[in-house]
Structure formats: C-alpha cells, structure tokens
Amino acid sequence: MPKVFIPTLLRHLTDGQAELELEGSTVRQIIAGLEFQYPGFTERLIDNGRLRPNVAIAIDNEITPLGLMESVSPTSEIHFLTAIRGG
Amino acid sequence: MSEKYSVIGTRPIRHDGADKVTGRALYGADFQMAGLLRGFILRSPHAHARIQRIDTSKAEAFPGVHAVITTKDFPQVDGTKMVDLGEGLMPLAYARGNVLAGDKVLYRGHAVAAVAAINAHVAEEAAALIEVEYEVLPCVLTAPEAMQPNAPILHADLTTKELGENTGKVSNIADHIRFSIGDTNAGFEAADLIVEREFNTATVHQGYIEPHNATALWNTDGRISIWCSTQGSFVVRDATAGILDIPVSQIKVTPMEIGGGFGGKIPVYLEPVAALLSKKTGRPVKILMPRQAVFEATGPTPGSYMKVKIGAKKDGTITAAQAYLAFEAGAYPGAMVVPGAMTVFAAYDLANVLIDGYDVVVNKPSTAAYRAPGAPNAAFATESVIDELAEKLNLDPIDLRLKNAAKEGTRRADGPKFPRIGCIEVLEAMKNSEHYRSTLTGPNRGRGVALGFWFNIGFPSSCTLNVTADGTVNLIEGSTDIGGSRTSIAMQAAEVLGLKAEDIHPSIVDTDSIGFTAVTGGSRTTFATGWAAYEAAQDVVRQMKERAAKLWEVSPDSVTAEKGLYKSNGHSIGFKDLAARIAETGGPIVGRAAVDPRGAGGSFAGAIVDVEIDPETGKTTILRFTSVQDAGRAIHPAYVEGQMQGGSVQGIGWALNEEYFMSNDGRMMNSSFLDYRMPTALDVPMIETIIVEVPNPGHPFGVRGVGEANIIPPQAAIANAITRAIGTRLTRLPMNPPAIMEAIWCQKSSSPHS
Numbered sequence: 143m144p145k146v147f148i149p150t151l152l153r154h155l156t157d158g159q160a161e162l163e164l165e166g167s168t169v170r171q172i173i174a175g176l177e178f179q180y181p182g183f184t185e186r187l188i189d190n191g192r193l194r195p196n197v198a199i200a201i202d203n204e205i206t207p208l209g210l211m212e213s214v215s216p217t218s219e220i221h222f223l224t225a226i227r228g229g
Numbered sequence: 230m231s232e233k234y235s236v237i238g239t240r241p242i243r244h245d246g247a248d249k250v251t252g253r254a255l256y257g258a259d260f261q262m263a264g265l266l267r268g269f270i271l272r273s274p275h276a277h278a279r280i281q282r283i284d285t286s287k288a289e290a291f292p293g294v295h296a297v298i299t300t301k302d303f304p305q306v307d308g309t310k311m312v313d314l315g316e317g318l319m320p321l322a323y324a325r326g327n328v329l330a331g332d333k334v335l336y337r338g339h340a341v342a343a344v345a346a347i348n349a350h351v352a353e354e355a356a357a358l359i360e361v362e363y364e365v366l367p368c369v370l371t372a373p374e375a376m377q378p379n380a381p382i383l384h385a386d387l388t389t390k391e392l393g394e395n396t397g398k399v400s401n402i403a404d405h406i407r408f409s410i411g412d413t414n415a416g417f418e419a420a421d422l423i424v425e426r427e428f429n430t431a432t433v434h435q436g437y438i439e440p441h442n443a444t445a446l447w448n449t450d451g452r453i454s455i456w457c458s459t460q461g462s463f464v465v466r467d468a469t470a471g472i473l474d475i476p477v478s479q480i481k482v483t484p485m486e487i488g489g490g491f492g493g494k495i496p497v498y499l500e501p502v503a504a505l506l507s508k509k510t511g512r513p514v515k516i517l518m519p520r521q522a523v524f525e526a527t528g529p530t531p532g533s534y535m536k537v538k539i540g541a542k543k544d545g546t547i548t549a550a551q552a553y554l555a556f557e558a559g560a561y562p563g564a565m566v567v568p569g570a571m572t573v574f575a576a577y578d579l580a581n582v583l584i585d586g587y588d589v590v591v592n593k594p595s596t597a598a599y600r601a602p603g604a605p606n607a608a609f610a611t612e613s614v615i616d617e618l619a620e621k622l623n624l625d626p627i628d629l630r631l632k633n634a635a636k637e638g639t640r641r642a643d644g645p646k647f648p649r650i651g652c653i654e655v656l657e658a659m660k661n662s663e664h665y666r667s668t669l670t671g672p673n674r675g676r677g678v679a680l681g682f683w684f685n686i687g688f689p690s691s692c693t694l695n696v697t698a699d700g701t702v703n704l705i706e707g708s709t710d711i712g713g714s715r716t717s718i719a720m721q722a723a724e725v726l727g728l729k730a731e732d733i734h735p736s737i738v739d740t741d742s743i744g745f746t747a748v749t750g751g752s753r754t755t756f757a758t759g760w761a762a763y764e765a766a767q768d769v770v771r772q773m774k775e776r777a778a779k780l781w782e783v784s785p786d787s788v789t790a791e792k793g794l795y796k797s798n799g800h801s802i803g804f805k806d807l808a809a810r811i812a813e814t815g816g817p818i819v820g821r822a823a824v825d826p827r828g829a830g831g832s833f834a835g836a837i838v839d840v841e842i843d844p845e846t847g848k849t850t851i852l853r854f855t856s857v858q859d860a861g862r863a864i865h866p867a868y869v870e871g872q873m874q875g876g877s878v879q880g881i882g883w884a885l886n887e888e889y890f891m892s893n894d895g896r897m898m899n900s901s902f903l904d905y906r907m908p909t910a911l912d913v914p915m916i917e918t919i920i921v922e923v924p925n926p927g928h929p930f931g932v933r934g935v936g937e938a939n940i941i942p943p944q945a946a947i948a949n950a951i952t953r954a955i956g957t958r959l960t961r962l963p964m965n966p967p968a969i970m971e972a973i974w975c976q977k978s979s980s981p982h983s
Contacts, residue, residue, distance in 0.1 A: 147644045150407045151391045186394050195311060195318035203645040204827045207687070221644035224392065224406055224567045
C-alpha cells in the first residue's frame with residue numbers, strides 16, 4: 143500500500159504516528175482515507191476542492207504539479223510539504 | 230564538451246549580444262508611444278501609520294495633470310480572494326495593498342496614491358500636492374521584536390498558521406513550520422561535542438541595475454496592453470488581472486529586455502497602477518521607479534535571526550542537528566523561511582533533526598525572492614557551525630562535510646529522499662582543486678569553505694519552432710532572459726535538429742503569442758523551457774521525417790535522423806536542403822511543445838575563499854575565490870561560469886557590506902547605490918570556477934538549474950575565512966569593517982595578555 147508521511151505539525155491528528163499505509167490510487171483518495179481514519183486532514187490540506195496554495199505534494203520524492211489528481215502506486219511514498227518558490 | 234553532443238557544451242556568441250553591446254536592446258524605459266503620459270507614485274514617509282484622510286484635489290487641479298488615483302479606484306471585491314502571483318497564491322487584499330495602500334501604510338515607501346501627467350516632472354510636483362493625514366503608529370523592524378507579545382501588530386486579521394491549521398492567535402507570526410526526523414535529544418546525548426550559536430543577517434536587496442518600470446494602455450475596447458521589465462510576463466498578466474478583477478484574456482503583457490532581477494522582478498508593483506491611470510485618462514501611461522523607491526518599496530530579501538545547534542562524534546559523524554529560523558517577511562506574509570528550513574541541513578545525511586521556522590511580518594518592504602531565497606541565510610548559520618565543529622575536532626572542514634554528505638537516497642528533514650545529486654562530487658572537486666591544495670601564508674589571512682544546496686523548480690513552459698526555407702529555425706518562447714537563457718534554450722533545439730546554435734533565432738514574445746510559461750526563477754528556465762525546446766524540436770524532426778519520406782516515397786518509419794541528416798534506403802538529405810523543400814512537400818513546418826516537467830534536480834555549490842584582514846581598519850580583502858557547482862550538464866559553460874561568478878559576487882557583497890541601515894523609526898538611511906555598498910569589479914578578484922557535471926536523470930540533456938545555488942556558500946565561507954584570519958568568529962552579517970574591528974577589540978580585551 144502507498145506510504146503516507148505525516149508532517150510533524152499534523153501528527154497530533156494521528157496520535158503521533160509519522161507514517162501510515164493507506165489504500166488509494168490518487169492523492170485525493172489517499173487524503174480521503176486519511177480523513178476517514180483521522181478527521182481534520184481535509185480541512186488542513188484542501189480548500190474548495192483544490193490543494194491549499196501553501197501545500198505541495200511529493201510523490202516518490204518529486205513534487206507533483208497535478209496535486210490531488212496525481213496517481214500513486216502501491217509502493218509510492220507520499221509527502222505533504224509547504225510550497226516553495228525561487229528567485 | 231561531451232563528444233556525444235555537437236552544440237551542448239560549446240560557447241557560441243549570445244543571440245542578443247549585438248543588441249546589448251550596441252545599446253540597441255529595448256528596455257522598458259525606452260518604450261515610447263503617441264500620447265504617452267508619465268506617472269508618479271506618492272509614497273509614505275512613515276513606516277507604520279493609519280491613513281486618516283487623502284485629499285487629491287490640489288493635485289488634480291495642477292496644470293498638466295490628467296488623473297490621480299488612490300486605493301479607492303480599485304474595484305471593490307472580496308479581499309480574501311486569492312490571486313496567483315506566479316509562484317504561489319496571495320490574498321487579494323495583500324497583493325493589492327502592496328500596490329496601493331489601503332487604510333494603513335506598513336513601511337516607509339509604501340505606495341499611497343499615483344498621478345498621471347504630461348511629463349514626469351509635472352507628475353512628481355503634483356504628487357507632492359496630495360494631502361495625506363496619517364496617524365503614526367509604532368513600528369517594529371526585526372523578527373525577534375515583532376514576535377514579542379506586546380509588539381505593534383501590523384495586520385489585525387493576521388493569525389498564525391501551521392500547515393493549514395489556523396491557531397486563531399492574532400500575531401505578527403504568519404506561519405510556523407516544523408520538520409523533524411529521528412530523536413534530537415538522543416542524538417545530542419550521543420555527541421562528543423556540541424556547538425550552538427546564534428546568527429543574524431541583515432536585510433539586503435537584489436540590487437538589479439535597471440529600476441522597475443511599466444507602461445500600460447487601457448484601450449477603448451477594454452483590452453489592456455502592458456510593456457514592462459519582469460521575470461514573468463504571465464505573472465504580470467495574471468496578477469494584474471487578479472488585482473483589477475478582470476479576465477486574464479483582457480491583458481497582453483510584452484516583456485521588454487530586463488536589466489537584472491534575481492527574483493526581485495517577479496512581483497508586480499507598477500503595472501496595475503499604470504493600467505488604472507490609463508483607464509482614467511484614456512492614454513498610455515509610463516511609470517519609472519526612482520532608485521530610492523526601488524530600495525524602499527520593492528522586495529529585499531529577509532533579514533533573519535537564527536539559532537543552530539549541531540552535535541558530532543569525535544570522528545566527525547554528526548549525531549543531531551537543530552535549527553530555529555525567524556525570517557522577516559516585510560509588510561506582508563511570505564518570508565522565505567520555508568526554503569530556508571528545507572535547505573538548512575539538506576547538504577547532510579542526518580538521522581536526528583528538528584527545524585522550526587517562523588514567517589514574521591515587520592515594517593519593512595514586502596520581501597521578494599532573491600536567488601535561492603532563504604538558503605543563504607540558513608547556510609550562513611549551518612556552515613559556520615559545521616566549520617567550528619571541524620576546527621574543534623581538528624578535522625579538515627571538507628573531510629567533515631564529506632563524512633556526512635547527502636547522497637542519493639538520503640532522506641531530507643522535510644521528508645522526501647534525494648534522487649541522484651552531486652553533493653559529494655562538489656566537495657571532492659573543492660578538495661582536489663588547485664586553490665584548496667595551495668598554501669596560504671601571511672599574517673591576518675585565512676581560508677574558509679562552505680557548501681550550499683538549492684532545490685530548483687520545474688513549472689510550465691511552452692515553445693514553438695518555425696522552420697524557414699533557408700534551413701534556419703525561428704524559436705518562439707516566453708521566458709524572460711535574465712542570464713543568457715535564450716541561447717541555452719536555442720542550443721538545446723539546435724542539438725536535436727543537428728543545426729548550429731546560430732541557425733536558431735530565438736524570440737521572447739508577449740503573452741498572446743506563446744503558451745503559458747512560468748516565471749524565469751527557481752533556476753528553471755534552461756531546465757524547463759529548454760525541455761520545451763527539446764520537445765518542440767522532436768516535433769520538427771518527426772515532421773521532417775514525413776517530408777523526407779514523401780520525397781523518397783518511403784514510409785516515414787524508415788527515415789532516420791542523426792545530427793541533421795535524414796536517411797532511408799540509400800537516400801539522404803540534410804536539414805537545410807530538406808527545409809528548402811517544405812513548401813512542395815506539404816507546407817509550413819511548425820514544432821510545438823508545452824511541458825510541466827518534474828525532476829528539476831537540485832544543485833550543490835561550494836565556495837573556497839582566501840581573505841586578508843587589515844587589523845587597523847577592519848577591511849576584508851578577498852585574495853582568491855573559487856566557486857564550484859554541479860550544473861548537471863553545462864549547456865553553455867560560459868553562461869554557467871557567469872552565473873557562478875555573479876552569484877559569488879552577490880554573496881560577497883551580502884557577507885561584507887550590504888545591509889538596509891534602518892533608523893529607529895523605520896527609515897532606510899542608505900537608499901542609494903552611493904550608500905548601499907555593493908561590490909564592484911574593483912572589490913573582488915577574478916572568481917575562479919569549477920563546473921561539476923553530475924547529469925540530472927530528470928532532464929533529456931541532464932540539465933540542473935545553475936542560477937541560484939552559487940549565492941548560498943559565499944557568506945559562510947567568508948565568515949569561516951575571517952575566523953581563521955582574526956581568531957574570532959563573527960555571527961552577524963554584514964561582516965563590515967566596524968564589525969570586524971569590534972571583534973578584534975573584544976578579542977584583545979578578553980585576552981589575558983591584553
């Protein structure tokens with residue numbers, strides 16, 4: 143199953159668990175699974191059906207431009223990051 | 230140059246060279262148009278004040294004035310709506326508030342009103358007649374002060390967020406971030422030596438030579454044309470549309486040549502104002518920003534307060550690392566503390582890490598990106614502590630770094646693992662360099678090294694290639710060229726097509742004439758727009774094969790193309806000869822591509838510096854400086870070297886002299902290039918360069934962006950060199966002569982022999 147890494151500041155939602163394995167084939171499904179087990183993630187990561195502007199998703203160590211629509215495989219690692227920019 | 234390539238790795242003359250050296254290149258200030266009015270912006274004399282009243286009547290009555298606007302001229306829409314500023318979204322109220330202040334001014338230089346008049350002098354004179362009544366409020370100028378419970382509050386509606394979680398607490402702290410892996414308490418307990426220090430860095434400016442400028446024409450059909458100096462024409466289009474609450478399709482932005490940006494020309498400042506003035510006057514309006522306003526009102530990089538603690542075993546193995554980063558955002562949230570936190574320990578393979586970062590608003594101009602934003606601050610702290618560990622453990626500072634260096638598979642503190650990176654290769658190149666192996670002798674001299682990492686980004690880019698009958702190709706793209714990118718992009722197309730770089734004619738066009746292309750920033754342009762050019766060239770090759778097949782009456786699948794030569798079943802024809810026959814074989818050939826690539830591939834950079842300190846004046850002389858950087862694949866090595874040299878010199882200025890010197894009431898006291906001391910060619914030696922090439926597996930040619938990582942290590946490398954020269958460590962930037970003299974005097978006064 144895809145492995146989800148919980149950001150440090152959101153681990154209070156998962157009783158301190160830093161990594162979880164969740165069913166799902168897209169990021170949206172993974173977050174829905176998270177929300178089902180540990181309510182509060184959707185509000186913190188999604189706004190109006192889209193990823194919050196300050197949140198980025200890394201799948202298998204690459205930031206994805208597809209956000210919630212990105213596909214994940216059973217061996218994927220999923221990270222929720224703070225979005226960055228460059229100069 | 231790799232034998233694999235014919236064009237990549239060569240050093241052709243830049244396509245814009247003739248225009249630039251003859252002065253014919255057109256910049257925003259050169260733009261002229263019939264009926265052009267000039268605009269001038271009135272700015273706040275206070276760092277923090279409530280606007281009680283604005284009376285524009287005298288200015289409006291002044292002869293030659295055509296219009297005066299204030300924030301009331303903006304359309305009234307929901308301020309919580311988010312607008313896209315190119316690399317991220319921002320609440321409309323903040324984006325608009327920085328263009329023209331609402332009910333408060335938040336920094337000295339904050340725009341308050343604007344005038345359009347028959348010429349610049351009349352506009353400036355009329356602006357002085359605008360009466361603004363202020364209720365002056367106490368200001369707060371540093372992050373630690375602004376974080377105090379009793380600090381003056383800049384935004385009554387600003388509450389601290391923690392990755393989407395709103396704490397509900399009104400504060401100057403806009404954001405708190407935290408990254409952690411392992412157990413730092415256990416890690417520090419396992420250490421034989423722990424070094425912990427506090428660091429401060431001053432606010433510095435990107436220092437581009439060309440001031441901001443914008444000309445706008447709000448046509449009678451409702452469409453707006455804008456000509457400006459920007460790092461992202463589509464950013465200007467989208468941000469202006471958001472601020473003015475009009476569809477993006479109503480705006481066409483034409484990027485003029487740009488005289489430097491370094492991240493500071495991503496935000497919009499003048500464009501919406503010029504557009505509103507044009508709407509009100511019915512004429513085109515041009516605004517040129519004076520240098521003082523550039524310093525006082527456009528994005529500097531954050532000043533910062535940092536604490537870094539690192540523990541290590543006697544053999545140099547790092548057991549734990551902890552960082553506290555408080556960055557000044559300026560007037561609106563958005564300090565670059567996130568990338569600061571993501572890069573602060575990224576160069577090292579660590580098991581136990583805890584990083585806290587705070588984005589803090591203060592009464593200074595709203596900060597903007599500046600080359601690897603946030604990373605130079607963070608690296609100054611980390612690389613100073615690493616150096617001190619090496620010194621106390623009696624280890625070579627490069628060996629200590631090599632022992633702990635990040636590599637493919639290293640998990641960063643923010644979570645993801647590194648793909649193939651060149652951290653070790655950069656360190657080895659530093660260690661094996663003639664510079665590092667040479668001996669430095671003489672009194673008051675010291676050598677320092679440091680390492681830096683920057684992520685680089687992908688983001689969307691578009692490219693069109695039009696094949697001409699003479700066998701050359703016109704390349705159309707939308708990336709503003711701030712560092713030679715039109716040539717590095719053209720070279721990638723040339724490589725695929727088997728042509729010379731000179732056979733590709735690149736043009737950077739307006740937003741109506743090319744597909745969406747994100748900012749020139751994040752070291753993405755040669756990577757991403759280069760990738761678009763690569764794909765567009767592949768599209769051309771595919772169509773050229775079809776044309777050759779038509780000529781020879783063979784299947785297109787049987788046609789091969791190698792270095793511009795097309796072959797099939799004993800037939801062969803070169804690109805140019807085939808191009809001469811496109812009209813008869815089916816008409817124009819246009820190659821197109823739009824990409825949104827991943828795999829940007831981060832870049833590591835190192836610096837080696839020798840300094841000499843004058844013990845009487847505290848002046849630092851840079852004796853020798855070597856910049857080392859992983860370019861992945863250097864498309865045009867001279868441009869890579871230029872980026873490394875430019876970033877190094879900016880880092881030297883940041884280290885030794887540059888700072889916003891602020892009065893207690895928030896006035897920048899050195900807002901001119903006479904007083905804001907940037908290095909000139911007389912202040913630095915030739916910057917030696919060593920290009921390391923660890924190809925990025927995420928790019929067809931292995932490109933890693935090279936525009937930013939080079940500015941990260943100089944500050945710490947110079948600090949480490951000064952430490953060895955004078956025997957005491959400086960932890961505050963800039964390390965200018967007064968700071969060095971103070972350090973020398975403190976050392977003498979604390980010496981038992983003094």
